Amino acid sequence: xxxxxxxxxxxxxxxxxxxxxxxxxxxxxxxxxxxxxxxxxxxxxxxxxxxxxxxxxxxxxxxxxxxxxxxxxxxxxxxxxxxxxxxxxxxxxxxxxxxxxxxxxxxxxxxxxxxxxxxxxxxxxxxxxxxxxxxxxxxxxxxxxxxxxxxxxxxxxxxxxxxxxxxxxxxxxxxxxxxxxxxxxxxxxxxxxxxxxxxxxxxxxxxxxxxxxxxxxxxxxxxxxxxxxxxxxxxxxx
Amino acid sequence: xxxxxxxxxxxxxxxxxxxxxxxxxxxxxxxxxxxxxxxxxxxxxxxxxxxxxxxxxxxxxxxxxxxxxxxxxxxxxxxxxxxxxxxxxxxxxxxxxxxxxxxxxxxxxxxxxxxxxxxxxxxxxxxxxxxxxxxxxxxxxxxxxxxxxxxxxxxxxxxxxxxxxxxxxxxxxxxxxxxxxxxxxxxxxxxxxxxxxxxxxxxxxxxxxxxxxxxxxxxxxxxxxxxxxxxxxxxxxxxxxxxxxxxxxxxxxxxxxxxxxxxxxxxxxxxxx
Numbered sequence: 001x002x003x004x005x006x007x008x009x010x011x012x013x014x015x016x017x018x019x020x021x022x023x024x025x026x027x028x029x030x031x032x033x034x035x036x037x038x039x040x041x042x043x044x045x046x047x048x049x050x051x052x053x054x055x056x057x058x059x060x061x062x063x064x065x066x067x068x069x070x071x072x073x074x075x076x077x078x079x080x081x082x083x084x085x086x087x088x089x090x091x092x093x094x095x096x097x098x099x100x101x102x103x104x105x106x107x108x109x110x111x112x113x114x115x116x117x118x119x120x121x122x123x124x125x126x127x128x129x130x131x132x133x134x135x136x137x138x139x140x141x142x143x144x145x146x147x148x149x150x151x152x153x154x155x156x157x158x159x160x161x162x163x164x165x166x167x168x169x170x171x172x173x174x175x176x177x178x179x180x181x182x183x184x185x186x187x188x189x190x191x192x193x194x195x196x197x198x199x200x201x202x203x204x205x206x207x208x209x210x211x212x213x214x215x216x217x218x219x220x221x222x223x224x225x226x227x228x229x230x231x232x233x234x235x236x237x238x
Numbered sequence: 239x240x241x242x243x244x245x246x247x248x249x250x251x252x253x254x255x256x257x258x259x260x261x262x263x264x265x266x267x268x269x270x271x272x273x274x275x276x277x278x279x280x281x282x283x284x285x286x287x288x289x290x291x292x293x294x295x296x297x298x299x300x301x302x303x304x305x306x307x308x309x310x311x312x313x314x315x316x317x318x319x320x321x322x323x324x325x326x327x328x329x330x331x332x333x334x335x336x337x338x339x340x341x342x343x344x345x346x347x348x349x350x351x352x353x354x355x356x357x358x359x360x361x362x363x364x365x366x367x368x369x370x371x372x373x374x375x376x377x378x379x380x381x382x383x384x385x386x387x388x389x390x391x392x393x394x395x396x397x398x399x400x401x402x403x404x405x406x407x408x409x410x411x412x413x414x415x416x417x418x419x420x421x422x423x424x425x426x427x428x429x430x431x432x433x434x435x436x437x438x439x440x441x442x443x444x445x446x447x448x449x450x451x452x453x454x455x456x457x458x459x460x461x462x463x464x465x466x467x468x469x470x471x472x473x474x475x476x477x478x479x480x481x482x483x484x485x486x487x488x489x490x491x492x493x494x495x496x497x498x499x500x501x502x503x504x505x506x507x508x509x510x511x
């Protein structure tokens with residue numbers, strides 16, 4: 001998968017980042033091809049979010065080389081909407097466009113929130129706010145979409161609906177996606193490639209079957225593999 | 239047969255008992271008027287039988303009559319305009335100084351390092367104690383009164399604008415940066431709205447302090463305005479005029495505070511839509 005002919009969107013070589021004495025990223029290599037959906041799994045503190053912040057341009061205090069070719073958008077774990085701007089303004093703020101209102105409405109329709117365009121963010125449910133955050137990221141037509149555990153704080157049912165929505169939006173717009181998560185099923189269900197991050201570097205790579213949507217039954221073996229990579233062993237801890 | 243009050247108590251969510259529920263809600267507020275009205279009646283009675291001599295405290299009825307005649311001959315109106323003008327000018331100056339310094343200290347590290355220490359030091363001074371100096375510097379005209387009001391307004395505004403800007407959610411700023419906001423857009427759409435609620439608190443404190451400064455300033459050496467009206471009345475033992483002046487001060491304070499609260503409701507309308 002890494003040997004595509006196209007120029008990579010993300011190219012990271014030997015990336016390092018320390019906070020005080022703690023080495024959070026330690027010689028990390030990563031390549032993401034255009035349109036590729038990559039999931040990054042790791043336990044808390046494995047450096048997932050740090051890597052994402054670096055790729056988003058929010059953290060430049062690093063060693064090693066990295067390049068991001070093209071435009072980047074991010075959806076964070078918290079929706080981070082401006083509570084004092086109405087939903088549609090949140091979607092298009094910072095974007096240069098001729099008809100912001102129409103642009104916002106189109107983007108909101110894609111996440112099925114067209115009727116909430118004039119709402120205040122405080123009146124949205126957690127799932128709705130996260131969908132607005134997705135619309136805001138996608139309306140910028142990014143070459144790379146960074147998703148930082150965007151579904152972690154949602155309830156289980158909403159999360160499933162969001163997985164489906166993200167899958168559809170990705171197929172419609174085809175940005176390269178880097179999804180950071182600690183949800184194994186989410187990673188296996190959505191991604192072309194699943195990477196496991198530990199101690200600041202990538203320690204394993206798994207490729208789920210290319211069919212979509214994927215049945216949970218087809219992923220059982222792979223799931224056990226990934227879980228043991230993450231240090232979770234079903235048989236050892238009944 | 240059913241008692242509407244009981245019904246309201248046991249079924250507060252149904253549609254029928256709305257009317258009784260509303261009546262019950264109004265009742266306590268009417269109850270709260272009982273003691274103030276009784277106190278005024280007591281006051282009037284004590285004045286009528288001579289327990290309260292007018293040289294110490296005039297009766298409510300006299301005060302009402304005095305207010306009417308002061309309004310009729312324009313004396314109160316003139317004093318009112320003069321005092322309002324002092325507060326308005328002083329407030330405007332204090333607002334500009336407080337917001338400008340708070341903005342500089344909040345938005346830039348150098349600004350904070352240079353502006354904050356002296357302002358925090360000056361803030362610990364009881365500013366009403368500056369009156370003797372102000373008289374030496376500005377004389378006894380309008381300037382010391384306006385300066386006193388401006389000073390009283392500037393400090394609470396500075397503190398709250400500064401804190402408001404510093405309190406801006408770092409997550410929102412990160413998001414704005416990633417989404418391609420320009421510096422100006424980050425300021426306008428993230429920092430300033432975020433600082434608005436603090437600033438409004440500062441505004442309310444500032445207005446309260448403005449009236450306080452005015453009252454103190456006007457006691458000292460005024461030849462016009464509400465303070466002069468009160469001071470002059472004291473010399474003639476006219477407690478009725480003194481009280482009319484105090485009531486006007488109170489009403490002015492209440493009105494401006496209500497104004498800020500209205501502004502607050504509009505500016506922060508996203509909070510409880």
